[in-house]
Amino acid sequence: MKISIDEIPQTPKEIFFSESVEELNKIYSQSNNREFGFPASLEVELRYSRMAADLFFDGRVTGELSGVCGRCVEEYRFQLDHRFDLVLIPDPAKAGRKAGALHRDDLGLSTYSGDEIDLTPLIVEQVILALPTQPLCSEECRGLCSSCGVNLNRESCACQSPSGDSRLAVLKTLKVGH
Ligand SMILES: [Zn+2]
Ligand SMILES: [Zn+2]
Known part of the structure; x- marks a missing residue:
């Protein structure tokens, strides 16, 4: 124009x-x-x-x-x-x-x-x-899993969270003892 x-x-x-x-x-x-x-x-x-x-x-x-x-x-x-x-x-x-x-x-x-x-x-x-x-x-x-590459918006995977996600860390502590 x-x-x-x-x-x-x-x-x-x-x-x-x-x-x-x-x-x-x-x-x-x-x-x-x-x-x-x-x-x-x-x-x-x-x-x-x-x-x-x-x-x-x-x-x-x-x-x-x-x-x-x-x-x-x-x-x-x-x-x-x-x-x-x-x-x-x-x-x-x-x-x-x-x-x-x-x-x-x-x-x-x-x-x-x-x-x-x-x-x-x-x-x-x-x-x-x-x-x-x-x-x-x-x-x-949620991006891609850094280990296996799946799209975490669509599927979940069995990989460990690489590190540092405090929410996941808390969830893991909750599971202890079950
Ligand atoms: Zn995206
Ligand atoms: Zn994975």
């Missing part, structure tokens, strides 16, 4: 569109990181406005993603619902250069140059920021 800078009004304007995020699947598979899978597109609600040459965006990106659980290694689906807001200021060094150059300066401000804003990289970045740092199919996921 691209927006021509001339069309950014002073009074906020709201739009809805589908943004293609297939690029993310490429990025994630090339980096050998298959933790996440992305649909062809995500839904975006966006409000934008300007104050002089400063551009303001706020919005929300939603859609269904898949993740690979960090404990049981099963694929699961989850709903992404991420709100964001961004300010883009003109890049003084690049006035007159061709469009497309969006980057962050040392102060963490995003700058733009050219006469249109390509929203795709901004949205892709927001999606990456919104991803869980440790993907889990459920907070209660």
